[in-house]
Amino acid sequence: MKKLTTLLLFVSLFLCSCSNKKEQVEKAMDKAVACAELGTVEYTVTKLIMTNDNEFYKLGDRKIIFSCRTTMKAGIDLAEFKKEDAVISDRGKTVTINLPQPKILLFNMAAEDIKMEYSKVTGLRTSFNTEERNDLLKQGEKAILDDAANLGIYDDAKENATEFFKALLAHSGFENINVCFKEAQK
Amino acid sequence: MDIKDNKNNQVTDENVNIENNAAANENVNIENDAAANDNVPAVGDKAEKEDSVADKVVKVVKTAKSVAKGVGKTAKTAGEVGGKVLDIVGTVAGGAAKSAGLFTSISSFVFANLQTILISMAVTAVAAVAGFIIKDMIEGPKIEDTANVVEEVKKISELTTACFYEESVIQKEKTTTKKHWIKNEIDTVKHSIVLTALCKVRAGYDLSKLGDNDLIVKGDTISIKLPAPQIFDVISNPSDYKVFESAGDWSHEEIVAMQVERKERVLQNALDHNILEKANNIGKGRVLTLFQSMGFNVINITVTEVPARVKPAVPAVEPVAPVEEPVTEPAPVEEAPAVEEQMPIDTLSQVL
Secondary structure: OHHHHHHHHHHHHHHHHHHHHHHHHHHHHOOEEEEEEEEEEEEEEEEEEEEEEOOOOOOOOEEEEEEEEEEEEEEEEHHHOOHHHEEEEOOOOEEEEEEOOOEEEEEEOOHHHEEEEEEEEOOOOOOOOHHHHHHHHHHHHHHHHHOHHHHOHHHHHHHHHHHHHHHHHHOOOOOEEEEEEOOOOO | OHHHHHHHHHHHHHHHHHHHHHHHHHHHHHHHHHHHHHHOOOHHHHHHHHHHHHHHHHHHHHHHHHHHHHHHHHHHHHHHHHHHHHHHHHHHHHHHHHHHHHHHHHHHHHHHOHHHHHHHHHHHHHHHHHHHHHHHHHHOOOOOOOOEEEEEEEEEEEEEEEEEEEEEEEEEEEEEEEEOOOOOOEEEEEEEEEEEEEEEEEEEEEHHHOOOOOEEEEOOEEEEEEOOOEEEEEEOOHHHEEEEEEEOOOOHHHHHHHHHHHHHHHHHHHHHOOHHHHHHHHHHHHHHHHHHHOOOOEEEEEEOOOOOOOOOOOOOOOOOOOOOEEEEEEOOOOOOOOOOOOOOOOOHHHHO
16 A cells, blocks of 8 residues: 555656646747737937945945946737727728727847946945946836836827828728727726 | 803993993983073974984984994903913913923933933934945945936837747856965966846837838728838846856956847847747738728738848848748628728828
């Protein structure tokens, strides 16, 4: 009985490991995934990322300034666009499409576009290491993304998407085209 | 309060009586004056004068009454206010007495335990400073608030249909020489770094390349000639990197060089995984669905060029071989739009 239990345990463990391997292989093969994103506007944003690390309890100063150039693309995620979001009426002359709200589809802060402009270390301080520099750049990345709405990228994305679909549908034979946007989810 | 109110009422009544008496005296005087004027010979004039004097007397009496009432009301309000003030003064005095007692007890407690209190305050202050320093050390330096400057705004029409993700490990080692600060010898120093990185490659159609004759509509049939799929971006942001291990000095430029090299490798891997072909296949399906939802029954999708599997320059990938690949996808009849003729395409490419 004891032997049988041990055997069953080993068999079940073996089966579990097989399924895990299968999952891993599937995951590896699924590296390229399908998406349907219509980018309608591209913003190039520059920023100075700087810090002055001179707290009262530290002996000496550390200062660093990076300049970076980032690219943001915004548009419509067509995966959220369903068949019922396009309504054709008036014997095929009028079409109303209800698009999802625009969103940031891409944020690219390429390493080659980040330059260290200035760095100074005084007193008993050590210079910024790789991890600290990367943390500062992450903060800069977040600051730009957080400010995206204030830059007006969503409004431009909406406007361009409307223009794009109006042009496409007009050349597809529709006379009256209404492009609407779904309400933003809270 | 009731007692005070009664008192006030009494005062009011007295005032009224006094006023009434005064008014009565006035009446008496006036009547006496009128009696004195009886010596005047014209009787009709006399009667008229008596009437007007009587009216005046009535008016004076009325005025006196209303004045008396007003005085009474004022006195009543003054009495109420006075009562309230007295109440408040009493409460404050009681509170002050209580506070004084409490203060005395607190001060006696403080003097008795002065040493303990000072020690606990000092410990609290040290703990607060230590907490601040530890928090600062854990969180690391913070960036200053600087402006985000929009350098360029570009209108695009990129339909991304496939994304390739790769998580990889970047491992580098190097050796440098350094003069020993005591011995006059040159030491060899080893530096090593291990980074983990997540890269993303996006591919699809640039619809701004659609030409004037690339979209033709005839009845319920639409023919579209899509441009060749291309790589739009290879993305790897600072938040996609993690320093797993770092020993020695690594400059910003060295890290950037590693990241650029990794991006090129990921791009090549994406091409090896046929990302352009996948973008093409997925993209045709997406465009088909889009036009089906618009009510077209027959949709012909043609791709201008088949993507070539060559190593491109980062990030834009332009296909080379120009081969046409027509695809006809008949869709089930659902709701056909009333489009009878082929639609002219004049400004589509300009608009897109």
